[in-house]
Amino acid sequence: MSAPLILAIESATSCVGCALGTVDGVLAATHTVQARRHAESLAPQIQSVLAEAGRNVRDIELVAVDVGPGLYTGLRVGITTARAMAHTLGVPMVAVTSLEAVAWQAGADVTVAIDARRGEVFHETFTAGVGSGPAVGPPLDAVAPGRTVVGDGAEVYESQMLESGAMVDHAVTGYPVPESILALAAGRAHEACDPVGIQPLYLRAPDAVAKFGTA
Amino acid sequence: MPADVILGIETSCDETAAAVVVGGSDVRANVVSSQIDIHAKYGGVVPEVASRAHVDTIMPVVEEALEVSGLRPDEIDAVAATHGPGLVGALLVGVSAAKAMALVWDVPFIGVNHLEAHLYASFLEEPDLEMPLVILLVSGGHTMLILMEDHLRYRVLGATVDDAAGEAFDKVARVLDLGYPGGPAIDRLSGDGDPAAIAFPRAMANDGWNFSFSGVKTAVVNHVRKNPDTPIADVAASFQEAVADVLVTKARKAAREYGATGLCLAGGVAANSRLRERVSEAAAADGLRAFLPSRAMCTDNAAMVAAAGWWRLAADGPSGLDLGADPSLRLPTD
Numbered sequence: 001m002s003a004p005l006i007l008a009i010e011s012a013t014s015c016v017g018c019a020l021g022t023v024d025g026v027l028a029a030t031h032t033v034q035a036r037r038h039a040e041s042l043a044p045q046i047q048s049v050l051a052e053a054g055r056n057v058r059d060i061e062l063v064a065v066d067v068g069p070g071l072y073t074g075l076r077v078g079i080t081t082a083r084a085m086a087h088t089l090g091v092p093m094v095a096v097t098s099l100e101a102v103a104w105q106a107g108a109d110v111t112v113a114i115d116a117r118r119g120e121v122f123h124e125t126f127t128a129g130v131g132s133g134p135a136v137g138p139p140l141d142a143v144a145p146g147r148t149v150v151g152d153g154a155e156v157y158e159s160q161m162l163e164s165g166a167m168v169d170h171a172v173t174g175y176p177v178p179e180s181i182l183a184l185a186a187g188r189a190h191e192a193c194d195p196v197g198i199q200p201l202y203l204r205a206p207d208a209v210a211k212f213g214t215a
Numbered sequence: 216m217p218a219d220v221i222l223g224i225e226t227s228c229d230e231t232a233a234a235v236v237v238g239g240s241d242v243r244a245n246v247v248s249s250q251i252d253i254h255a256k257y258g259g260v261v262p263e264v265a266s267r268a269h270v271d272t273i274m275p276v277v278e279e280a281l282e283v284s285g286l287r288p289d290e291i292d293a294v295a296a297t298h299g300p301g302l303v304g305a306l307l308v309g310v311s312a313a314k315a316m317a318l319v320w321d322v323p324f325i326g327v328n329h330l331e332a333h334l335y336a337s338f339l340e341e342p343d344l345e346m347p348l349v350i351l352l353v354s355g356g357h358t359m360l361i362l363m364e365d366h367l368r369y370r371v372l373g374a375t376v377d378d379a380a381g382e383a384f385d386k387v388a389r390v391l392d393l394g395y396p397g398g399p400a401i402d403r404l405s406g407d408g409d410p411a412a413i414a415f416p417r418a419m420a421n422d423g424w425n426f427s428f429s430g431v432k433t434a435v436v437n438h439v440r441k442n443p444d445t446p447i448a449d450v451a452a453s454f455q456e457a458v459a460d461v462l463v464t465k466a467r468k469a470a471r472e473y474g475a476t477g478l479c480l481a482g483g484v485a486a487n488s489r490l491r492e493r494v495s496e497a498a499a500a501d502g503l504r505a506f507l508p509s510r511a512m513c514t515d516n517a518a519m520v521a522a523a524g525w526w527r528l529a530a531d532g533p534s535g536l537d538l539g540a541d542p543s544l545r546l547p548t549d
């Protein structure tokens with residue numbers, strides 16, 4: 001049996017794009033980094049990677065998506081598109097987090113910090129490929145002396161991070177790209193679940209809910 | 216064969232809805248999942264809360280609509296979704312889901328104007344409506360006096376210069392401590408009140424086609440403060456009467472001036488019993504036909520989106536998959 005054909009969708013940060021491929025590699029991929037154009041870009045990008053790979057949408061056997069944390073609106077565009085496609089195709093899904101994807105891009109033990117706006121970052125520390133769990137908080141929560149920090153949040157708050165003795169690695173792409181979502185999803189295809197099991201990772205309650213103190 | 220079976224999707228505010236409509240008027244399924252209970256504790260719609268709820272609900276609602284319709288997914292000829300006006304984060308959920316399904320089924324995607332959808336609600340129940348029609352589109356976000364000359368051809372004669380009619384209902388309900396949503400609460404309470412008890416102002420009643428509702432809202436606030444003993448049912452009934460009076464007076468005048476054959480109501484406030492009564496009476500007195508969509512068709516639903524989508528697809532063809540959401544989309548006019 002051949003490896004399942006995976007469509008991977010990235011729309012959780014400033015990057016929007018998708019990749020088509022299998023555990024053996026990428027057949028076609030595209031992305032743009034154009035904030036607030038996620039909904040306009042994503043569906044045409046899916047059509048274009050299918051055309052480039054010479055595959056039909058019905059050939060897709062698994063849909064992978066970045067479930068965040070990230071920018072809420074982009075995150076919803078990606079998750080809704082991915083879930084609607086998987087549901088309509090009748091295929092399972094795999095979730096990948098934005099933090100895991102950037103760590104995979106670094107290929108080493110790092111702390112990932114993704115800009116969460118409002119003076120905070122989404123962050124997680126990875127050791128030998130195992131994460132500490134996603135969190136949100138001030139940039140200083142993400143750092144420790146001697147630790148290497150990557151991600152667009154590390155770039156935004158670089159001076160604070162350097163002051164506390166951390167290192168910022170600019171060689172790593174600061175946002176998750178669809179090829180990383182594809183690669184990570186291919187490695188966990190056995191964890192594939194029903195589309196209803198794929199939940200966005202917001203990490204923050206909506207403001208009104210926080211204010212009223214109820215969930 | 217033209218595209219006949221349309222799956223409609225609506226997520227512009229606080230209702231997650233999906234419907235299957237055949238031939239622009241034959242409703243095979245119309246499923247609405249309301250978030251009213253979720254937003255009630257905040258006293259209004261919270262955009263981020265609404266967007267999150269749409270994400271959770273959209274596919275179950277679509278699945279239910281398909282199931283109720285008894286049609287197979289491969290019998291859907293096109294997918295239509297509201298792409299504006301509305302809350303941008305909420306709109307994007309419906310637009311994204313619709314595009315994804317259109318892509319998988321290889322059928323056209325149609326971006327629908329929410330205001331145009333409201334106008335088409337009447338045609339779901341009366342497909343042979345004769346035009347020109349004068350339509351009062353009244354909701355929480357909009358108050359417009361529209362002349363519909365033919366299918367997809369409108370003139371906006373007037374609109375509110377400040378609050379929408381539905382907004383005034385919500386604010387007055389808050390002042391009277393009636394809870395959220397305000398419209399149905401005021402409607403219910405008014406049944407026990409005297410609509411002539413208090414002469415609230417009829418702003419701009421004899422002055423052009425525009426509306427203003429912030430004055431009447433302020434008048435209610437002032438009245439309640441100065442006369443705390445007035446029964447609130449009288450306040451509610453008198454307020455409701457003032458709003459209905461201005462709306463109907465202008466619609467009637469417009470119908471006369473533009474030779475309309477009928478008066479039509481659309482939008483959430485069109486569910487108000489007193490407004491419906493007043494429109495029926497006015498139409499009967501002036502020899503016009505009155506079209507009052509059922510309450511379920513007045514409030515946000517996806518059947519109206521599918522109906523408008525059917526007409527738009529026939530006239531303009533499909534929308535591009537690069538269509539975004541436009542929170543301030545306007546009604547297309549000549």
Ligand SMILES: [Zn+2]
Binds near residue numbers: 333483
């Ligand atoms: Zn509406």
